Amino acid sequence: MKKTILLVFLVSAIGFAQKPIFGTAKINAATVYSNSTEISQNVAIMLPKGNSEIVIKNVSSYLNESSMQIGAPANVTVLSVQFTTDYIAEYDIDESNPAIKKVRDSIVWIQKEIQKIGIQKVSNTKTIELLDKNQQVSGVNSGLNMVDLMKMVDYYGLKRTEISNTIIALDEKEKKLSKQLTSLNDKLQINTKNEDKTSNGKLILQVMNEVAGNTDFELSYLSYGATWQPFYELRATSITDPMQLMYKAKVTQNTGIDWKKVKLTLSSGNPNQNNQAPSVNPWFLQTQNTLFSPAPIPEANEDKLEAVVVESYGAARSKKALASSVSNYTSINENQLNITFDIAIPYDILSNGKSHSVALKELKIPASFRYYAVPKTEKEAFLLADIVDYSKYNLLTGEANIIFEGMYVGKTQINTSQTTDTLSLSMGRDKKISINREKVADKSGTKFLSSKKEQTFTYDITVRNNKKESVALLLKDQYPLSTDKEIEIELIESDKAKVNTETGILSWELNLKPNETKKIRISYKLKYPKDKVFVNL
Incomplete structure (x- = not known):
C-alpha cells in the first residue's frame, strides 16, 4: 500500500x-x-x-x-x-445505514398505500355519480312498471350505501397511514441527526x-483534545518488606470520536513542540547608569541526608502472580527522545473528557527505608524510601498514592527531574514515632550589655519510638547564621550533633529501640547592637 x-x-x-x-x-x-x-x-x-x-x-x-x-x-x-x-449536501445522509434504510422503505410503502387509497376513493366516487345519474334518467324515461321501478330503487339504495361506507373506511385508513407517514418522517429526521452527530x-x-x-x-x-499523565501507587507493608510500585496513567480524550477496542500507546514525547535547534549569536555587554543591586547570596547546599537504613529487597513473585500481572501486557521502549508504553490490551475510551485509569506496569523496586524528622518545622517523623539508580525504571514525574501497612496515608510527588542518582520518596508520616521540641525557659533569656543585646535560646527535642520494632531516625535542627560582622552567633550546646558550620544544620543519627525515648538539647547565643531588629528570629 x-x-x-x-x-x-x-x-x-x-x-x-x-x-x-x-x-x-x-x-x-x-x-x-x-x-x-x-x-x-x-x-x-x-x-x-x-x-x-x-x-x-x-x-x-x-x-x-x-x-x-x-x-x-x-x-x-x-x-x-x-x-x-460542516459537510452539507443533498446526499449528506448515508442511505446504507440500516436504521435509515428501514425508515425509508417504510415511507415508500405507506406512500404507495396512500396512492392506492386515492385511486379507490376516486373510483367509488365516480360510481356514485354514475348511479345518481342513472337514477335520474330511469325516473324520467323509464317506461318501467311499478314493480321493476321498486327493485331498481332498492338496488340503488343498497349499492350507494355500500360505496359510501367504503369511502368512509378508505378515509379513515388514509388518515391512519398519513399519521404513520408523519411519524416516520419525524423518525427519519431524528436518525439523520444522530447520523450527523456520530461524525x-x-x-x-x-x-x-x-x-x-x-x-x-x-x-x-x-x-488535539487528548492527554495522559502518569501517576503511581506505592505500597509498603513495613520497612522490612519489599516496596511495590504500580505504574498507572490517567488518559483523557475529547477528540470528537469514541475509541472502541483501541490499541493504546502512551508517549512522553511532544510532537507539537518547536524542533528547531537554537543558534548562538555574539554577546555584547551593555552598560546603564543606574546602580546595580548586590547579587543575592546563594543558598548553601544542605548536607546529604545520611542515616542508618534497613535494606529491603523484594522476594521473587510466584509464577501464578506473574501470569496475571498487567506488566505482561505492557512493553516499555526508551529511545534518545522519549519513552513509550505499548499496551496490548485494547481499551474503550469515550470522547467525554473524563479520566480513564490505565494500568501500565507493576514494579518491585529495591529500596532503602529511613525515618527523617525536622521538628523545628514538623513535629512528626516521615518515612523515606531511597531508590538508587532510579533512571533504569523509566519513571516520569507524577503524583503517587501511598499505602503503608495496609492503610492509605496520603499523596506524594515523584520528581524525576532531579540531578542526584538517588530518588527519595516520602512515604508519609508515621504517628507511632512521637517528637516534641520545646524551649527551655530557665536556660533561655535576654541580657543587655551597654550598647549590645545578648539572647540565649535553648531547646529540648524529645523523640520516642512507640513501634514494636527498632527504627533508625535521621533528626535535623539548625541554628541561625549571620553575614553581618556586628552580629555574633555562638553554638553553645549541640549534644554530639554533626554540625555543618556553613549551613547551620545539626544532624543526629538515632537508633531507637521499641518504646525507647531519647532527649537532645541544643543551645545558641546571639550578641548584636541594641538598635537591630530581626524579622525571622
Missing part, C-alpha cells in the same frame, strides 16, 4: 458530478502524548473505475491537517483531500481508480 502525505489540500481542481461515496472510518490505534494524540484509522470503500468523490466520516473534529497521511493501494491515486466539520469531522477525498472493487484506505493524523 502506498502512502500519500497531504499538506492541507483545501480545494479540489477537479469537479465530480456523481453522487459521493460514503464510508465510516474505524479507529485502530492511538498514540497519546501529553497534549495531543496520533490516531490511526482504516475504512473499506467499494469504488467504481474512474474518478470518484469519497466522504469519510467518524474523523476527529480537531484534526491537524498538516499531519494528515492517507494510505491507498497502488491502483488508487488520491488527487486531493479536504477536512471539514463531526469528515474527509472529502477526490480519487482516481484504475480497477473497480473494494478499496482499503489507511488514515493517520495528529489530533
Whole structure:
C-alpha cells in the first residue's frame, strides 16, 4: 500500500458530478502524548473505475491537517483531500445505514398505500355519480312498471350505501397511514441527526481508480483534545518488606470520536513542540547608569541526608502472580527522545473528557527505608524510601498514592527531574514515632550589655519510638547564621550533633529501640547592637 502525505489540500481542481461515496472510518490505534494524540484509522470503500468523490466520516473534529497521511493501494491515486466539520449536501445522509434504510422503505410503502387509497376513493366516487345519474334518467324515461321501478330503487339504495361506507373506511385508513407517514418522517429526521452527530469531522477525498472493487484506505493524523499523565501507587507493608510500585496513567480524550477496542500507546514525547535547534549569536555587554543591586547570596547546599537504613529487597513473585500481572501486557521502549508504553490490551475510551485509569506496569523496586524528622518545622517523623539508580525504571514525574501497612496515608510527588542518582520518596508520616521540641525557659533569656543585646535560646527535642520494632531516625535542627560582622552567633550546646558550620544544620543519627525515648538539647547565643531588629528570629 502506498502512502500519500497531504499538506492541507483545501480545494479540489477537479469537479465530480456523481453522487459521493460514503464510508465510516474505524479507529485502530492511538498514540497519546501529553497534549495531543496520533490516531490511526482504516475504512473499506467499494469504488467504481474512474474518478470518484469519497466522504469519510467518524474523523476527529480537531484534526491537524498538516499531519494528515492517507494510505491507498497502488491502483488508487488520491488527487486531493479536504477536512471539514460542516459537510452539507443533498446526499449528506448515508442511505446504507440500516436504521435509515428501514425508515425509508417504510415511507415508500405507506406512500404507495396512500396512492392506492386515492385511486379507490376516486373510483367509488365516480360510481356514485354514475348511479345518481342513472337514477335520474330511469325516473324520467323509464317506461318501467311499478314493480321493476321498486327493485331498481332498492338496488340503488343498497349499492350507494355500500360505496359510501367504503369511502368512509378508505378515509379513515388514509388518515391512519398519513399519521404513520408523519411519524416516520419525524423518525427519519431524528436518525439523520444522530447520523450527523456520530461524525463531526469528515474527509472529502477526490480519487482516481484504475480497477473497480473494494478499496482499503489507511488514515493517520495528529489530533488535539487528548492527554495522559502518569501517576503511581506505592505500597509498603513495613520497612522490612519489599516496596511495590504500580505504574498507572490517567488518559483523557475529547477528540470528537469514541475509541472502541483501541490499541493504546502512551508517549512522553511532544510532537507539537518547536524542533528547531537554537543558534548562538555574539554577546555584547551593555552598560546603564543606574546602580546595580548586590547579587543575592546563594543558598548553601544542605548536607546529604545520611542515616542508618534497613535494606529491603523484594522476594521473587510466584509464577501464578506473574501470569496475571498487567506488566505482561505492557512493553516499555526508551529511545534518545522519549519513552513509550505499548499496551496490548485494547481499551474503550469515550470522547467525554473524563479520566480513564490505565494500568501500565507493576514494579518491585529495591529500596532503602529511613525515618527523617525536622521538628523545628514538623513535629512528626516521615518515612523515606531511597531508590538508587532510579533512571533504569523509566519513571516520569507524577503524583503517587501511598499505602503503608495496609492503610492509605496520603499523596506524594515523584520528581524525576532531579540531578542526584538517588530518588527519595516520602512515604508519609508515621504517628507511632512521637517528637516534641520545646524551649527551655530557665536556660533561655535576654541580657543587655551597654550598647549590645545578648539572647540565649535553648531547646529540648524529645523523640520516642512507640513501634514494636527498632527504627533508625535521621533528626535535623539548625541554628541561625549571620553575614553581618556586628552580629555574633555562638553554638553553645549541640549534644554530639554533626554540625555543618556553613549551613547551620545539626544532624543526629538515632537508633531507637521499641518504646525507647531519647532527649537532645541544643543551645545558641546571639550578641548584636541594641538598635537591630530581626524579622525571622
